[in-house]
Amino acid sequence: MGASDGIKGIDAREFRNALGAFTTGVTIVTTRDAAGHDVGLTVNSFNSVSLEPPLVLWSLARSSGSLASFVEAEFFAVHILGARQEALSNRFAKRGVDKFAGIDLARGHGGVPLLDGCAARFECRTAYRHEGGDHEIFVVEVLTFEHFDAAPLVFQKGGYAVAVKKPPVKPVAEDADAAPEGSISRDALIYLLGCAHAMLLSKIRPALRVRHLDDDDYFVLNVLSAGAPRSLAEIDALMAYGGRSVKSERIEALARRALVQRSAQANDASPRIAISDAGRQVMLEMAAISKAAEEDALQQIDYSETHLLRNLLKRLIRNTAQGVPALWPAKAERAADAALPASR
Incomplete structure (x- = not known):
C-alpha cells in the first residue's frame, strides 16, 4: 500500500x-x-x-x-x-x-x-x-x-x-528420461541452443553447397550484410557470435569470387572489406531459404511463443557477449525492437 x-x-x-x-x-x-x-x-x-x-x-x-x-x-x-x-x-x-x-x-x-x-x-x-x-x-x-x-x-x-502457455511439469518420479547423474541436463541452455543451432543450420547447408559456400563463408557474408565495411580484425571479432574465426585467406577467396570487395587504397594497412552487389544477392537468396527453414521449424509454435523466444535470445546474447563488438548499431537495434510487441 x-x-x-x-x-x-x-x-x-x-x-x-x-x-x-x-x-x-x-x-x-x-x-x-x-x-x-x-x-x-x-x-x-x-x-x-x-x-x-x-x-x-x-x-x-x-x-x-x-x-x-x-x-x-x-x-x-x-x-x-x-x-x-x-x-x-x-x-x-x-x-x-x-x-x-x-x-x-x-x-x-x-x-x-x-x-x-x-x-x-x-x-x-x-x-x-x-x-x-x-x-x-x-x-x-x-x-x-x-x-x-x-x-x-x-x-x-x-x-x-x-501470453505463453506454460508446459505441465511432471513429478520427478514420473520422469523416466531424466539425465543420469553427472551428465549435462537436457534442460541446459548450452545443450538446447547448440541443438537448435545445429538443426537449423543443417536445413540451409544444401543451399550453401549449391552456391559453393561453407558455414564460415556464410557467417562472414552475414556479418558484412549487417552493417558498414569492416576490417579483417573487426570481422574476426564479430565471428565470435558464431563461435568461429576468419583468416585473410578466406577473404581473398571470397574477393576472387566477387562476393566481397576491399578498399582500393594501396597503402592501407587495414583495408576495409564490404559485401559486394553479387554477395548481397546471394545473401538475399539465402535469407529467403533461411526464412523458410525458420517457418518450418516454428510451425508448432504460436506467435506469442515465437515473439518471446526472439526477445529472450536477444537478451541472452547481450548478457553473454562481453567484450564482443555489437553486430548491429544500437540505434538500428532499438528501432527493430520497437517495431515488435513489447515483451514486458
Whole structure:
C-alpha cells in the first residue's frame, strides 16, 4: 500500500501499480451512436460474469467523451485482441482521430462495427449498468460470439505483453528420461541452443553447397550484410557470435569470387572489406531459404511463443557477449525492437 494511514491515505499511483501486477487481456469495444456514427475504444476492464445466462462486463471511465454514446446504445461488440493487434489497440486508445479510417468492417446486431483479426469477438446487448466509483460498469448479455485461433494480446504493469502457455511439469518420479547423474541436463541452455543451432543450420547447408559456400563463408557474408565495411580484425571479432574465426585467406577467396570487395587504397594497412552487389544477392537468396527453414521449424509454435523466444535470445546474447563488438548499431537495434510487441 502506498500509505500507512488507512484507506483514505491510499496513493493513487501506487494503487495503479499494484493493480498492474494482475495481467489482463486487451479488448476494443465498439457500438453505433444515435446519429449512426461508429464509436470504439480500447478497454482492458473486461470480465466474464455468468455462463447461464451468458453475461460479461466491462467498464468505462465516467470522464470519457464516449460515455454518452455507450450509455445510449443497446448493442455492443467486444473484441478480444490478438497478439499482433497492438497497433490497433493504440489507435483505439487515442482521442480525436478517425479510429475506423481504412478498416474493412463487418456489421453486427444494430449495425455495430465488427473488427477482424481478433482472438475472440462477442456481440452483446445491454443488460444493466452500475455506477462503480469513477467508472460506469456495463453488464451485457452475449447474443453471439466467435472464437479464432489467435494468441491474445495482454497487458501487464503498464505495458503490452504476450501470453505463453506454460508446459505441465511432471513429478520427478514420473520422469523416466531424466539425465543420469553427472551428465549435462537436457534442460541446459548450452545443450538446447547448440541443438537448435545445429538443426537449423543443417536445413540451409544444401543451399550453401549449391552456391559453393561453407558455414564460415556464410557467417562472414552475414556479418558484412549487417552493417558498414569492416576490417579483417573487426570481422574476426564479430565471428565470435558464431563461435568461429576468419583468416585473410578466406577473404581473398571470397574477393576472387566477387562476393566481397576491399578498399582500393594501396597503402592501407587495414583495408576495409564490404559485401559486394553479387554477395548481397546471394545473401538475399539465402535469407529467403533461411526464412523458410525458420517457418518450418516454428510451425508448432504460436506467435506469442515465437515473439518471446526472439526477445529472450536477444537478451541472452547481450548478457553473454562481453567484450564482443555489437553486430548491429544500437540505434538500428532499438528501432527493430520497437517495431515488435513489447515483451514486458
